[in-house]
Amino acid sequence: MRRNAPKSVIKRLPVYLRILDNLIRRDVEIISSRILSEETGFTAEQIRKDLAFFGAFGTRGTGYNTSYLREKLLRIIGLDKQTNLIVVGAGHLGKALTRYNITKNPYVKVVGIFDNNPNELDAEIEGVKVRVMEELPAVVKEHDVKVAMITVPADVAQAVVSTLVDNGITAILNFAPTKLKAPDNVYVHNADLTIELQSLIYYSLEEEKHNLG
């Protein structure tokens, strides 16, 4: 196996994939790093370096075959086979995320939604029933789930993480506004909307200053 891929590279791969999907839909068969650069906003060199990190996928003088590159990227990201995931927290955000990724992503399937609030129980979201936390281990086992999204309140998020880790989850997308502790062999990514929004406010004021000055 090669050395670990930089995080920055991994975050760009899904962008390439999406653009390739669009290109293929429009029957474009070959694409250059320069055009990809225009579509993504990343530099052409950066795109070539990103792709070259995983292998030589292009043809010098010509460009990249869109279908071939797409296959490679699907493989690299792990989207060449079905990924099952669970959502913990069936509030508004949890429901929206469930609908979002079921409808937008053919490679990824939500196989369980969990919440201990009795108001949410037995609701069905896109055909997936909301279950109590006690049923989590069985669902995770049955569908060999490794990936979870957390949309519970901050004060219970850490307890949820422990449960997830105990049940063999290896990657967690955390929407709860709190720092989570997890073992080294579990990858936690924070997608904290409060932080995004507050940074945005900072930049809105920067722009305003700049536009005035």
Next chain:
Amino acid sequence: MRRNAPKSVIKRLPVYLRILDNLIRRDVEIISSRILSEETGFTAEQIRKDLAFFGAFGTRGTGYNTSYLREKLLRIIGLDKQTNLIVVGAGHLGKALTRYNITKNPYVKVVGIFDNNPNELDAEIEGVKVRVMEELPAVVKEHDVKVAMITVPADVAQAVVSTLVDNGITAILNFAPTKLKAPDNVYVHNADLTIELQSLIYYSLEEEKHNLG
């Protein structure tokens, strides 16, 4: 005015702010960078550098006064005065985000939600009525809105951006899975959940490999 703050620093400020809020709630008056480091997972040096970028807020030998530092951070981020924002796209995600930030964030207020889907119109989310796009300019003007969140489908997102820019919006949080073009004096931040989820899948497989090997 000082040089531009690195993006990485700006993304950490809201984290500090949240922890300070917690500390103040627990009547903690002084905090060291070492303790902040434990709470955030960032290194103590990094925290000191981040804060020092904006000024000398601490006391050598003692630490940082929590209330004082909180005030400073609120000021720096721009949360010392009310920020009004609008949400474009009243689908599940748009509604969830509206509820999320209204309930979680006292400094920030959603003053308008817009959608041209007649099914969504006249619905009320946390007391805010869903309006047609035609009403956007009036609402933006009335509440001096500079910040917008976009949760419309990818194929209409660029048109929405144009409308927003024309109406004086200077910062956009984009949840639509597409790259948006905007003038230099408008800050666009992509919060693309597809990308987050796909990167997560990559890491879940990395962890799995690592745990096996």
Next chain:
DNA sequence: CATTGTGAACGGATTCACAGCC
């Protein structure tokens, strides 16, 4: 003497410049 604030060293990611190849 504990802790901040900071110049210097380091490291990782991006950009440059060009060699390699169709």
Next chain:
DNA sequence: GGCTGTGAATCCGTTCACAATG
């Protein structure tokens, strides 16, 4: 000739080490 692939140079953020100071 045109575009990929890549070593070298550069840039930028983090870490280190320590001087400054209440």
